[in-house]
Amino acid sequence: MRAAVSRQHRWWALVALTVVAVVLLAIMISLAVAIGEIAIPLSTTARAVSNRIFGTSFELNRIHQGIVWDYRLSRALVAASAGASLALCGVVLQAMLRNPLAEPYVLGISAGASTGAVCVMILGLGYGALTLSGGAFIGAIVAFLLVGVLAAGAGRSSERIILCGVAGSQLFNALTSYIVTTSANAEQARGVLFWLLGSMSGVRWSDVYLSVPVAIAGYLACLFHARALDAFAFGTDAAAALGIAVRRVQVVLFGITALMTAAVVSMVGSIGFVGLVIPHAARFIVGPSHHRLLPATALGGAIFMVFADIVSRIIIPQQILPIGVVTALFGAPAFAIILFRARRSV
Template sequence: MHRGRRGMQASLAVLLIATLVICIAMAISIGEMTIPLTTTFKVIANRMFGMGFELSDIQEGIIWNYRLSRALVAASCGAALALSGVILQALLRNPLAEPYVLGISAGASTGAVAVMILGLGHGVLTLSSGAFAGAVGAFALVSILAVGSGGSHDRIILAGVAGSQLFNALTSYIVTTSANAEQACGVMFWLLGSLGGVRWPDVYMAAPVAIGGFLACMLHARALDALTFGTGAAVALGVPVARVRIVLLGLTSIMTATMVSIVGSIGFVGLVIPHAARFLVGPRHLRLIPASAISGAIFMVLADIMSRIIVPQQILPIGVVTALFGAPAFAFILYRARVGRAV
């Protein structure tokens, strides 16, 4: 039975990785100009291995400079947000915890917009550092509110909702009072989530953060398993709870801030994907973390594809697409939690 389970887990891992590769290939091929998959593979072979396939310069430019970088950023963003959800749900022992619900995404958006429009930092702060400062500030505010109201896990969620509304209001105030019409239009579209402007420099920033976050999560997998049973159980098992919390919360802030600074605020990925991964592989974090990372990457790449094909001749903000699928899933999780308490 043990060997059978390992075989099933290995098969599932291969299936998820293959699905991710197929989704990225589809994302490269689908768009206003449909490009055959064979052309996609030839372009990648030319660029990476120096093959000499004769191809159209236009198709090669679209695939390499636009669509491939966009797909890789989408995959990195989905993986990082899903990992953030796994961390927060384990630390807070709440199935509704995720960066969007706890206001971390909203704080990162406020910090990025403050740098973008108000010019805070006088050129010293970059968009990413401004987003990180906002994310840390948002989580600090939520922590203070939660401690002041008793510190229970349910109150942390309520404090996160309040903090999210506050930072969203601050962002709207900055945009309406300090931005011109062109800036306001660009910022509002960016805040809904947009992959339209990503290029290879964004890949070089997003991919290392997602990979580093994944490796750090795997190193703390056993600690996360212990923390799901409570602080007392984790201490009894020898887990340095304070250090682990600081490291993992800092990691969550870094991943969220980086992705928000690149693609804007995207919700529900960190909420829905960890639950879907638990359904597939169970609650142990050694399996849950890789399953969530790959599933989050698949979800975001598929959402990017859907954003380009739902409305003909128009690209929807990717945050709209994730919300269309994430909101019903959020309602289902609430319903299951209510039924579980009733039983």
């Protein structure tokens, strides 16, 4: 009886928490649209959005209208969905690999994406048919497949998969460095560096149409497997003994994380630490059950990434920092805290 009553309390707390998080995300996105070199009042933002979505005809400065709709809103939406995707990938990989330090890039995906992007940008592979994003996407998938083959050959235990990911990352990072040092001129090198650290500056509506559906589809697919993710807590054998089709779930979820990461990296470059830190923060707040953890992580990742984007635009006047620098500045200390906690619990 008591268990049932306390569950009801927790249910209300969760509803409240969800509402707060959604409101917070809306506020963050509004702020992201309002803040910038040209400050735009929230009322103008609301009118501009309403003009485009509901066909209203508020009188607006055309420049404001353009900045809101074409630059800042699309950018904020991509930031939110990319943050949600990366954080979801982190929580899924941490559960499946049973390693608190796993994150999307541990499978070598971002390194592969970088190599792919560099191949297009500097070597001119694809003869103009491939965009930088397309190259990055292909590189990400190639890297993931390579790590997958390596891991299958090495025995599929979670430590092995992580080691294969590390090996793959090193290989692709070396390839990237090799191409940049041997073939790039100074301007190209600077462009690559900027891209490698994560950049939202090239984001347009076409990216929104990819990034938002990817995040939503990925979220639903993960939620579909929430119970399986819970069952991985004691390892793959324990999950199988609980009736989970381990091999199928692994293939599906590794595939989904690879696609989500590849999509994000191809749009905004490699942004570290979101996938690592947000799941842990979410676990502090809602606990380890994936039915609560997945929504919390997705919302948390979205809020954090939009926040990081705002910080990256205002921290240095007249200059935009790569967003990866901002996420890492917050993420690295959080990473250290996780390490200390992990040591204590042994």
